[in-house]
Amino acid sequence: MIRHRQLLVGFALVLLLGLAVTAEIPLHEFEQALHGIPVNDIDAMLGAIELGFGQPDFPAEQLLRLIDRLAGRPAPAIEKEAVLRVITHAIEEGLPIEGMVDKAFEGLARSVPMAQLENGLQQLHILLAEIRDLLYSRGIFSAGPGAQSTAINALPIERFNLLVLHISEAIDSYLSGGGSPFESQLLFEEVHERLTQLQGVILDPMDVELVFERINPSDLTQVALTAVS
Amino acid sequence: MTTDRFEDLLRSTLKAETEAAADRIADLEDRVILEIEERSPKLLWHEWLRQLLAPTTGSRIGQLLVVGATAAVFLFVGMGISSNLLRNNASPRLSLQPVRAADGTQEVLFVLPAMDAENVAVVGSFNSWEETQLSDQDGDGIWTASIPLSPGRYEYAFLIDGRWWGQDPLADEYVQSFGEFSSVRYIGRGGDEV
Numbered sequence: 001m002i003r004h005r006q007l008l009v010g011f012a013l014v015l016l017l018g019l020a021v022t023a024e025i026p027l028h029e030f031e032q033a034l035h036g037i038p039v040n041d042i043d044a045m046l047g048a049i050e051l052g053f054g055q056p057d058f059p060a061e062q063l064l065r066l067i068d069r070l071a072g073r074p075a076p077a078i079e080k081e082a083v084l085r086v087i088t089h090a091i092e093e094g095l096p097i098e099g100m101v102d103k104a105f106e107g108l109a110r111s112v113p114m115a116q117l118e119n120g121l122q123q124l125h126i127l128l129a130e131i132r133d134l135l136y137s138r139g140i141f142s143a144g145p146g147a148q149s150t151a152i153n154a155l156p157i158e159r160f161n162l163l164v165l166h167i168s169e170a171i172d173s174y175l176s177g178g179g180s181p182f183e184s185q186l187l188f189e190e191v192h193e194r195l196t197q198l199q200g201v202i203l204d205p206m207d208v209e210l211v212f213e214r215i216n217p218s219d220l221t222q223v224a225l226t227a228v229s
Numbered sequence: 230m231t232t233d234r235f236e237d238l239l240r241s242t243l244k245a246e247t248e249a250a251a252d253r254i255a256d257l258e259d260r261v262i263l264e265i266e267e268r269s270p271k272l273l274w275h276e277w278l279r280q281l282l283a284p285t286t287g288s289r290i291g292q293l294l295v296v297g298a299t300a301a302v303f304l305f306v307g308m309g310i311s312s313n314l315l316r317n318n319a320s321p322r323l324s325l326q327p328v329r330a331a332d333g334t335q336e337v338l339f340v341l342p343a344m345d346a347e348n349v350a351v352v353g354s355f356n357s358w359e360e361t362q363l364s365d366q367d368g369d370g371i372w373t374a375s376i377p378l379s380p381g382r383y384e385y386a387f388l389i390d391g392r393w394w395g396q397d398p399l400a401d402e403y404v405q406s407f408g409e410f411s412s413v414r415y416i417g418r419g420g421d422e423v
Contacts, residue, residue, distance in 0.1 A: 065357060102354045103406070106384070109358035110393070112407045120407060166382075177405040194382075197401075201380045201417045 024053065025060045033064055036071035039081045048088035055094065056158050062101045063087070069108055079114035086121040095128045096161040099169050123175070123227050127168035130223040135164065138214035152210065159207055163195075166203065167211070170194035171224055181224035184217035191220060335416055337378045339363060339385075340399060344370035346389045351376075353385025353411075360388060380417025386410070 030049050034042050052058045066087075070080045083104065090097050100121050107117035135141075140153050142160035155163070174190040181187065192212065199208040339351050341363060349372040350360035356376075363372035384404060386395040395410030396403055402413045 062357060102357075102384075105358040106354075106411075107407055109352055110407050110409060116407065173404040173406070176407070197415050197418065198382060201415070202382075 025064055030064060030067065033067040033071065036068065037077050037080050037084070039077070039084065045084065045088050048091045052091040052097070055091070055096075057096065057098065057161065058091075059098050059101055062105075063097070066101055066104055066108075069105070073108060073114075075114045079118070083114060083118050083121060086118060086125055090125050090128065093129060095125070095132065096165045099128070099165050099172075100124055103172075120176075124168060124172050126227045127171050127223065128164055130226050131168045131171075132164045134215065134219055134223060135160070135211075138219075140210060140214060152206070155207060159204055162203055163207055163211060166194055166198060167191055171220060171227070175224060175228060181221050181228060184221045187220045187224060188217035332379075333417060334377045334379050336375045337414065337416060339374045339376065339387075339397070341372045341387050341389070341394070341397065342370055343372055343387075343389050346370075346372065348388075348390050350388045351385055352388060353383055355383050355385070363387075378414075378416045381415075383414050383416065384411045385414070386412060 027046060027050055031042065031046055034045055039045055049060075049063070052063075053060065067084065070084060073080060087097055087100050087104070090100060103120060103124055104117065107120060112120075140155065140160070140163075142157045143154045144157065170191045170193075171187065174187055175181070179186060179190070195203060195208045195211065199205045341349055341351075343349050346365075349363040349365070351363060351374060352358045352360055355378050361374055361376060363374040365372045384406070385397070386393050386409075387397065388394070393409060395412055397412040399414075400412035401415050403410050404413055405411070
């Protein structure tokens, strides 16, 4: 009887292990895709991607698809690598890259020149980093992956990253639409509108409230100026 | 005395006259009704309706009540028929209202009128900016696609025979990206708490 139970448990463990392996995209698939561009510093890029696997909500599948799409784009390899490097730097800094990957997809679909795509991604990268630092400086922190927050200003990393992503994207859209960083109030309204639309949908209303309690229009102007300078 | 005799004479005369005319008076009512019916013009349905709706000095409220009651009956019957039809042919493509699944995913309808187009597609953040084809099965120039989306914010644009069209009339807002317009839809607003 005991032997029978051990057999069942063993079988279940093997099944779970199999599921876990198939759920994650193996690193060698990225390596193969990177060869298709091809990139010079493949090890550094693979290292960054491997680091990303440990981050919550890491869009591995989309990133692999992006590399494949970049590989198929008729452009110098060095330009394609530069685009990809902006994203891998963001991964190394622990920033949420979902918005950058989406922006890259859009740029490729619109057939924008690689240099313009790189600049666009660079701007978003700076915004992500600046907004995260701004939140930190205002006492809004992220708890580790899966951690339960014990204080109102220590948010689970998934929720914290969503805030960083949507504030950054709102500023990016504002600047891309020709908005001036010096129009603090307009810039603030753009961010306010975005977060308000998403609160209760994918953003926690308490998180949104916390942001508006601690961030003012001039903070956003400072961030926007850093991104465009 | 003279007066009494005169009254008796008058009564007897009237009785005799009445009895003599009894046969002619008996079916008078029926004959009058028949005569009126024969002389009345026969109204067609639209003449009857016009007469019913014509302003009169009489009870206008009564007429309105009759018309209202008739309309209510038609409405009730129509709703019954249509609900049966919709139940038999239910399709999310027929509605602009998103249909929400248990996991929060909604079937979102994308619609674009493009009369002379041969190919219409939608690209956006929900499909990694890869084309999802719209269809125009009845050839009326209205192209549609129903795409399941989870709650969130999505940027997108249409491709009409390869030309980009970023301003969907049904969008919640528009943004500029790489110098071009994109449409934006928010899915799940006013929905469940996070």
